[in-house]
Amino acid sequence: MSTIEVKIFVSSPGDTEFERNMARSVMQRLNIRYEGQARFYPTFWEDGWYSAHETFQNQIPEATQFDLVLAIFKHRLGTPLPEAFPKKIPGFERPFPSGTAYEVLSAIFARRSGQRLPDILIYRRPESEGPRLEGDAAAKEEIFRQYKALQTFFEENLRSAEGEFQGSYKSYRQVDDLQSMLESDLSRWLADRRGVHERKRTWNLQANGSPFPGLHAYDAHRNQIFFGREHLIERALRELRGGFAAVPADEQPERRRFLLLLGASGSGKSSLLHAGLVPKLVSSAAIVGVEEWRLVQLTAGSGLFAALAEQLLQPDCLHDGLAAAHLDEADALQRHLQGDSETAWRPLRAALDRIAEQRRVEKGLNKPPQVELLLVLDQIERSFNEAGLEERTAFFNLIQRCVQEQLVTVLGALRSDAYDGLQQVPALLALRDAGITLDVVPLKLDELEEMLLETAAACEPPLQFENCGDAVHGPMNLARTLVNDASGGDALPMLQITLEQLYQEQKQRNDHRLACADYHGLEAAVTQSADAALKGLAETERGALKALVLNLIDDVSRDATSGEWRPRIKPLPRASFERGHPVAASLIDALIGARLLVAEKGEHGAQVRPTHEALLRIWPQAKAVIEDAGELIRIRKTIEPMVR
Numbered sequence: 001m002s003t004i005e006v007k008i009f010v011s012s013p014g015d016t017e018f019e020r021n022m023a024r025s026v027m028q029r030l031n032i033r034y035e036g037q038a039r040f041y042p043t044f045w046e047d048g049w050y051s052a053h054e055t056f057q058n059q060i061p062e063a064t065q066f067d068l069v070l071a072i073f074k075h076r077l078g079t080p081l082p083e084a085f086p087k088k089i090p091g092f093e094r095p096f097p098s099g100t101a102y103e104v105l106s107a108i109f110a111r112r113s114g115q116r117l118p119d120i121l122i123y124r125r126p127e128s129e130g131p132r133l134e135g136d137a138a139a140k141e142e143i144f145r146q147y148k149a150l151q152t153f154f155e156e157n158l159r160s161a162e163g164e165f166q167g168s169y170k171s172y173r174q175v176d177d178l179q180s181m182l183e184s185d186l187s188r189w190l191a192d193r194r195g196v197h198e199r200k201r202t203w204n205l206q207a208n209g210s211p212f213p214g215l216h217a218y219d220a221h222r223n224q225i226f227f228g229r230e231h232l233i234e235r236a237l238r239e240l241r242g243g244f245a246a247v248p249a250d251e252q253p254e255r256r257r258f259l260l261l262l263g264a265s266g267s268g269k270s271s272l273l274h275a276g277l278v279p280k281l282v283s284s285a286a287i288v289g290v291e292e293w294r295l296v297q298l299t300a301g302s303g304l305f306a307a308l309a310e311q312l313l314q315p316d317c318l319h320d321g322l323a324a325a326h327l328d329e330a331d332a333l334q335r336h337l338q339g340d341s342e343t344a345w346r347p348l349r350a351a352l353d354r355i356a357e358q359r360r361v362e363k364g365l366n367k368p369p370q371v372e373l374l375l376v377l378d379q380i381e382r383s384f385n386e387a388g389l390e391e392r393t394a395f396f397n398l399i400q401r402c403v404q405e406q407l408v409t410v411l412g413a414l415r416s417d418a419y420d421g422l423q424q425v426p427a428l429l430a431l432r433d434a435g436i437t438l439d440v441v442p443l444k445l446d447e448l449e450e451m452l453l454e455t456a457a458a459c460e461p462p463l464q465f466e467n468c469g470d471a472v473h474g475p476m477n478l479a480r481t482l483v484n485d486a487s488g489g490d491a492l493p494m495l496q497i498t499l500e501q502l503y504q505e506q507k508q509r510n511d512h513r514l515a516c517a518d519y520h521g522l523e524a525a526v527t528q529s530a531d532a533a534l535k536g537l538a539e540t541e542r543g544a545l546k547a548l549v550l551n552l553i554d555d556v557s558r559d560a561t562s563g564e565w566r567p568r569i570k571p572l573p574r575a576s577f578e579r580g581h582p583v584a585a586s587l588i589d590a591l592i593g594a595r596l597l598v599a600e601k602g603e604h605g606a607q608v609r610p611t612h613e614a615l616l617r618i619w620p621q622a623k624a625v626i627e628d629a630g631e632l633i634r635i636r637k638t639i640e641p642m643v644r
Helices: 017-033 099-112 137-157 175-194 221-226 228-243 267-283 306-313 319-323 330-339 347-364 381-386 389-404 416-423 426-434 445-458 478-485 491-509 522-534 545-551 573-579 583-595 620-643
Strands: 002-012 040-046 067-074 117-125 259-263 290-299 370-378 408-415 436-440 553-558 565-569 597-602 603-610
Touching: 002 017, 002 099, 002 175, 017 067, 017 175, 040 603, 067 099, 067 175, 099 117, 099 137, 117 175, 221 267, 221 445, 228 259, 228 267, 228 370, 259 267, 259 416, 259 426, 259 597, 267 290, 267 370, 267 408, 290 306, 290 347, 306 330, 319 347, 330 478, 347 370, 370 389, 381 416, 389 408, 389 426, 416 426, 426 573, 445 478, 478 491, 491 522, 491 603, 522 583, 522 620, 545 553, 545 573, 545 583, 545 620, 553 620, 565 620, 573 583, 573 603, 583 597
Parallel strands: 002 040, 002 067, 067 117, 259 408, 259 436, 290 370, 370 408
Antiparallel strands: 553 565, 597 603
């Protein structure tokens, strides 16, 4: 099936620059959504070239030649066309009040004369929201004259003498409102006029494997099947748009480029960040005017500057731009970033400018495109425990300065029970105060069930949740059973590891059915995964589990509701631990293979940590170790500073 081409003529006076940029961004975003199905080709008068021998309007393409005319009005109608303007519309004998008026009226006349296209979509600010009268007396008079001309145009051409509508249009109050209207209206136009419906999100099981990540967070690879957080993602994007100059200052006076996702452990913050918000932001023209994002993704911890330097020097980040400043070696860049935060940001700005200029030359543009730097900072709470005070303070001082200079946009995630740690970092607290904070609350049971069903239906071939009825409850879908069993703060990670296990069981049968017989409770799924990992180990190797669990814990505290110990995780350096516990190497490898532990590069070499911090709270064997040793862990944490 060939791609359907849709030609759109965008008509508007000169006071709608922001709206026109937004319309361009919406069409870019829709072209991504409908890739391979349909493509919008907009025509903006400012994109053309014009010879000095003739007026602009005589050289602008006729609106009647397009599939759609998109007209946007704010407070002006535009400059009147000369009386000698040669193009006429039957029944309209006087000079046209503006080029925009001619474009709209000619399209309306063509439709009323029986021409099948163009369709005409008109949007205007409400009449009740008149313009600001600013400037000297002459300027105020011109503003008022333009507004009266706009009102007259609508009254004479879109209303009858009796005040009845004889032409349709929509009112918008802010650019965000117009954006939502346009995205919805153009999608509906594609469906109604061209029979094009957006393809549903799909996940090929043979090519991609399990749709369920287990204890891992959803990442960009799984963004196609990340369901349930659409409203929160749209709210985050709406808030972020206020941080960019493409939004009128009178609508969003605060330029906020710091967004913090705050939620309990297991609420899905990391998944929302990596599979929901980041892909939507960087790949869908979500921010008006931004042509390209350079992405830095960090998980907070120790070695903050080293990790930042390494990411900035990736080929698809700032490497080429930093090379010109002789900062293309990680050690040199790290030393520079650790210097004075008042000046350390400058080479990053210069690097972005160089990259934008390279893009201008490559694409033959008149001016450099807007290239932005996006810093994704996950698990900020880890920096409170794993990074030293001096390093942590200097790092967030630098990030704060970069945000103040509008050099970087920061998306962060923080566990809500670590909020007191944020309050101890002045720069981070200032970023929070000046930025955006969104609470990530657990999904409701019906939302959680819908998420499971949507994920299963998106698979190719689709997965089916079996019905698990009994005499007491009657027929009940397994998805509902799982959701009903999911309760408490760790419900989501427990649910994900259970789903992954159910998937692996159906894979053995190859029947695409998530079966009731394979489900033995949420905790049982965790136990089964761990038992399978430990099964092939010798008794002495399994015996190192207690020491491993205790060495992964920094501290514990009592849960206010359940009274159980809640561990605070720390990374475990492999080399030092295995020197004291030589048989633990096989145990660690087995747990990594089962995706219960994750290996990572630490400041002092290889280290491991639980794939999700909830693991030690939901794995019965680990819970037993912590329950027995909780008081001792607390004592150890208390006296450690005294003996250093």
